[in-house]
Amino acid sequence: MGIDVGTFETKGVLVGVDGVVHARARRRHGISTPRQGYVEQDAELVWWSDFAAVSSELASAAAALDGVVAAVGCSAIGPCVLPVDTDLKPLRPGILYGIDTRASREIGDLESRLGLKEIVRRSGNTLTSQSAGPKIAWIAQNEPRIAATTRCYLSAHGYLVARLTGRATMDHGTAGYFHPLYDLDRQCWDTTGCEDIVRDEQLPELGWATDVAGTVTGEASVLTGLPTGTPVIFGAVDAPAEAVGASxxxxxxxxxxxxxxxxxxxxxxxxxxxxxxxxxxxxxxxxxxxxxxxxxxxxxxxxxxxxxxxxxxxxxxxxxxxxxxxxxxxxxxxxxxxxxxxxxxxxxxxxxxxxxxxxxxxxxxxxxxxxxxxxxxxxxxxxxxxxxxxxxxxxxxxxxxxxxxxxxxxxxxxxxxxxxxxxxxxxxTDGAALGDAALAAFAIGRLEDRDRIKEWVELGQSIEAxxxxxxxxxxxxxxxxxxxxxxxxxxxxxxxxxxxx
CATH class of the missing domain: 3.30.420.40 (ATPase, nucleotide binding domain)
Known part of the structure; x- marks a missing residue:
């Protein structure tokens, strides 16, 4: 099963190991723009509610086909910033990816604090509205009570994985956009110079998108229709998942x-x-x-x-x-x-x-x-x-x-x-949802190598100048x-x- 939560719609697919899509489901949703430059979504009412509804529909389809969901992959918009408490419950709406531009001042502050050369050395990038680090700094600066009680900062699909498995995780691909908090060469968190903004323990456990993050808990099973113990992968932001789903x-x-x-x-x-x-x-x-x-x-x-x-x-x-x-x-x-x-x-x-x-x-x-x-x-x-x-x-x-x-x-x-x-x-293609399913199949060995993913994707018309x-x-x-x-x-x-x- 692959499920992708996009900016305006959640889509899911149930796919056989041969790449044939046996069932599809979708839900529409919106965004919140509390003021100019601020773009948010409610993690519980949008991300999780959509996921649970789509998963339940697809799980019913699997049962009707006398099939078993072998693994689950999910993706979502990102990089988003969602602070959660010790029970992994959201402390505020999720701050969306580069279309949310609230942290312009924090970008300047971090550049002054660390220096542009060090930011590029560490992260491989300059800071932009696509960077999650300045948005964490914005929370620390503007919502200090939330920052003080934050157990972990998750991205959108990381929250879904947390609800499914009880573990706070993030794939390396998403962490790579949490600059300047991720070291691209060493592929690990590095909060040097930002300790007053975020503590090391407030950042999730890292893994690859195709790593298994955990299994579906009993509570999540009731809400999603997925069998307890079903493997759940770390997953990815929607764009990499979409790329996989496009071969x-x-x-x-x-x-x-x-x-x-x-x-x-x-x-x-x-x-x-x-x-x-x-x-x-x-x-x-x-x-x-x-x-x-x-x-x-x-x-x-x-x-x-x-x-x-x-x-x-x-x-x-x-x-x-x-x-x-x-x-x-x-x-x-x-x-x-x-x-x-x-x-x-x-x-x-x-x-x-x-x-x-x-x-x-x-x-x-x-x-x-x-x-x-x-x-x-x-x-x-x-x-x-x-x-x-x-x-x-x-x-x-x-x-x-x-x-x-x-x-x-x-x-x-x-x-x-x-x-x-x-x-x-x-x-x-069915896009990111298909990519999620392919990554899940790869993670549990149902696809032996990544070139096999190409067999799942049909290529259509060519466009020439x-x-x-x-x-x-x-x-x-x-x-x-x-x-x-x-x-x-x-x-x-x-x-x-x-x-x-």
Missing amino acids: VVNPGDLMLMYGSSTYMIKVTEAPLRGEVLWSAPYVFPGTFVLAAGTSTAGTLTRWAGDVLEPDRAVNDEELFAGLLTLAEGSPPGARGLLLLPHFSGERTPVHDPASRGALIGLSLEHGRSDIARAIMEGVAHSIAHAFSAYASAGETPERVIAVGGGTKNRIFTQSVSDITGASQTVAV DTARSVVLCADHEDYRELYRSLKDLNARRTERLHGE
């Missing part, structure tokens, strides 16, 4: 995940230190990733649907299909409109939480179709901008696999190839980069003035 398992492979935000993972044989791409261990011992991410993708098209199609009382699939049809009424280049899609700041390659969205080129001749097209192409420009960081680092991918709900958006995928020149192959569209969109991409540079200082001043930071 991205060998060095040179890159996953491009079109989701609520966009995330990229390139598998490498060694870590690469730098200030732009994130380096961390992968799910298998001896493998690493170079990762990149944007702040908006699906979240922006959802916003666009609400604004441009406010009277359409339809489900998400119909809303996005209608928005795509609307956008296709405008030609490539959106008749001169250009969008900076930094509605929640931006991550790779600029790492600028103060950046904000902008739409330029408007005239009285433009209509809803042009605006819709500009929004989708703006997302593609941000993806291409992040993708370019790999070539800048000398790490151009050998194979690009596209996954996620956004692959259904033809403008997204085609525009990215047109701007970057990269070919993409779309994986027909179109010469005519490339001419238009590559010219726009240069303007996109210039637009960001032109607005950077203005956005920083306005953000400071609006929020007093």
